[in-house]
Amino acid sequence: MKLKYIDALRGIAILGVMAVHTGHSGYNKYPVVFSNLIDQGAKGVQLFFVVSAFTLFLSYKTREKNEVHTARNFFVRRFFRIAPLYYIGIVYYLLQDGFAARFWLGNDQPISLPNIASNVVFAHGINPYWMLGVVPGGWSITVEMTFYLCIPWLIARIRSLNQAVGFTIWSLLFSLALNSLLLAYPLIDNSTLWTNYLYLYFPNQLPVFGFGIIAYFLIIRQDAQISAFYLGSLAVLVLSHLVWYPVIPEHVLFGLGFLLLVIALSRCEYSLFVNRLTRFLGKISYSAYLIHFAVIHWLTIFHWANPLPHHTPLWAMLNYTVRLLLVVGITSVLGWASLRLVEQPAQKIGRWLINGSQS
Secondary structure, three states, rough: OOOOOHHHHHHHHHHHHHHHHOOOOOOOHHHHHHHHHHHHHHHHHHHHHHHHHHHHHHHHHHOOOOOOOOHHHHHHHHHHHHHHHHHHHHHHHHHHHOOOOOOOEEEEEEHHHHHHHHHHOHHHHHHHOOOOOOOOOHHHHHHHHHHHHHHHHHHHHHHOHOOOOOHHHHHHHHHHHHHHHHHHOOOOOOOOOOOOHHHHHHHHHHHHHHHHHHHHHHHOOOOOOHHHHHHHHHHHHHHHHHHHHOOHHHHHHHHHHHHHHHHEEEEEEOOOOOOHHHHHHHHHHHHHHHHHHHHHHHHHOOOOOOOOOOOOOOHHHHHHHHHHHHHHHHHHHHHHHHHHHHHHHHHHHHHHHHHHHHH
């Protein structure tokens, strides 16, 4: 089932991600309001997570009716959707950035073979020194792949909106408790790196995926039954956040907002959000995610990170806008080529393996 608004939401997500990373390159002394707006583009990753959970439940449930080995086929499809391009990214970024120490390696040890191997098997999320040491943005890939591993289990146990809401609430409470424990008893000495890791790692992002599951039951299953207990729990969490202590992390609140956006676009595909540009960017979003870091790097190398003067706040914002247009334009061309030359052929191999095993 192809849904135009899903492609568009992926496009909006990748635009946000490109916006924040473009803002961190070149001259970046912007007015505070403008800078804060750019920085929120990072929440595009959470939009990816919401959309991912929604589409995974939809596709898995649809195929479950017609396939014998649904779980096995699911993992084959997911591997050939993610792995081939990511492996190219591993090789490319090692050639571009080398093996030297960097922030995510504690500014101490160089990239090691176990670090590279962890990226190959998508397990780099288990180690704060491996989370982002090899591929820029690779943290979201390990989080996504970890969620894939949970899908058959979640599909079997979450069968209603009520259970989806319960899962989201309990995963939020679990992540809050775990983060509190790990902040009190850190496992590494680098406090900055540890704090960043606790934001990026899978348990902290799990509640965001829950909103995508909720969207599936609201939109596809049209289930509107939520128990009084869970409604009361949501009320307590929200009210506590507003009047006592900010218990709900910002990225989870964004996840809730994205849930509302998904529901709204499922009812009316407003052209402001669902249009040719956003849908095109959505189709190439995975390639664009991995490629745009390289585009920003080479714009900096060739001194195109600051194409305009930036001596006043207005010129600084115009300079950023032109830089962003360059990043989006070049990334779009390369992303389209990557889609045709890498992603689609790899997915064909996955389908061939599935069809061969079934026949």
